[in-house]
Amino acid sequence: MWFFLLHFAAIAQNQIPMISVSGEAQGTTYHIKYFDKQNRNFKTQTDSILNDFDKSLSLYREDSEISEFNRSHAIRFRSPYFYPVLKKSKEAFEKTNGAFDPTIMPLVEAYGFGPKKTKNAQFQNIDSLLKLVGFGQIEFDSVMVQKAQENVRLDFNGIAQGYSVDLISRFLEQQNIDRYMVEIGGEIVCRGKKNDDKFWVNGIENPLKPGTLYSTVQLSDRAMTTAGNYRNHFEKDGQVFNHLINPKTGSMEQTALLSVTVFAKDAITADAYDTAFFVMGVEETKRFIKKEKDLDVYLIFTGTDGKLNDFASDGIKDFVKKVN
Template sequence: MISIQGEAQGTTYHIKYFDKKQRNLKIAIDSILLDFDKCLSLYRSDSELSDFNKSTFHRYKSPYFFPVLKKSKEVFEATNGAFDPTILPLVNAYGFGPTKNKNPENADINSLLKLIGFEKILFDSYAVRKSKPEIQLDFNGIAQGYSVDIISDFLVGLDINRFMVEIGGEILCKGYKVDNKPWVTGIENPLKPGSLFCSVQLSDRAMTTAGNYRNHFEKDGQVFNHIINPKTGSMEQSSLLSVTVFAQDAITADGFDTAFFVMGLEETKHFVSKNPNLDICLLYTDDHGNLKTYLTDGIKNLIKEL
């Protein structure tokens, strides 16, 4: 097994794979992730996404922009707008985006809501435009999962079919390790960050997690967290602590984990019951502050609490 690691998208990546030719692919993978960043990064002023956010029309230069728009529309429509990439004006207003707002308590949410709504974005396979110049896209809720798929497709194209790709906690595994044993990963304990709640056996599937227990801050007694409801403009205060989604590809899982956080416990359970291609692990607190788990049937035999 070959193991490589590095940094990309402001986080780290770890990739393990079995290759009969024993190729070290780190240089090629770093190059792909750099090109991906040049397209979809919010934190590069020269990225395609930044260019579009400063204009009203953009013709794609890379192969990455259109697929992420297409999947974003799919998840936006399926979740009735719970996932919405036009949320960037709100993200910036609350102090979580590249444009830091030092006074989030003074944000004019009502006026910013007029800029929110993925239906205001029009695109085809060649270009994308928006109805108002102030509208801005934020793919942070889906792009990292997509980058996992990109690297996975790259490995498959080289006839490598046994691997684990992990970027910033978003994971896709294909095939098995030695002796037909599945890859093993884990889900973090949201009440004890840095330690695992459970282990997960994963093969031929993607797994992504969204949580509100890390990315938050407090100012003047008010807690601001990065899970924002695009329909109300408010930060979600929920019993949900983390949402892990299992799907055939990481871009799908990543888009839905963000949406499910906004939708909440009961609505998410109902949604997944009608979408058997998705499985979920929800970690939440009950009325007494105890950590509780909800698992769909498709993954119950793959998860072992620690």
């Protein structure tokens, strides 16, 4: 996921100073900007929160909570992070009719993705692996989680990063910070406005020209996450497609949808649905979003003429501006 934060800044002497904190986490970078009369720097606390989060939900750590569960039949939670992500996953799984499904891990590995990437994907066992996919095989309460059968495994990469943004946002609010922007790997939460009552302005990358902007979005008091497999597209009969794994069929499918940006009250929600909407496609996503008053979406896709098209739902269209 890629983002551009457009910061237009000269801060007058009589205004509250804006603090900038940045670093690395989760195999990517983070950028945090906030207004604080006390001029406090929260980098140490941010790094500590993100490190604790990785100990719980990172698939790249053998000692993480999720890695332990993937090797086991059941575990008791040892962190405050696992249970909320399971709750949101269940909600998104049910509302999208399985388009979002974090039990997709066996398929992800079979196609050569995931922490243990393989160069030669093995497709012959997809039907048998599909029996391991389905969030209904996960049972949990506020204390523990268990699986219905051995080898069912979880992959929270489609939702966890958004939740980590929410955690940092929550920490800032606990410090009485009410104007801020938190971004981790392109997942963003903005609260309040900048000095002079200006919106936070974020950019959405052109999926066919990585490193360049396709549009900008004005944001305040909302989360924004973007999913896009920009570097894995291909052309067929003049139209550009993406590859995606459909958790309901187990198949690697083609989609003309190249970029999905979701706007929600928090980043964990936006992150879950941007993953689901890729599977659902343009038209089904449009129908879905009409029924969800708390969600908005911005889609970039190719038409049959091979040209990029976009769609912004009603709640966000006045805040989106195409570049050139």
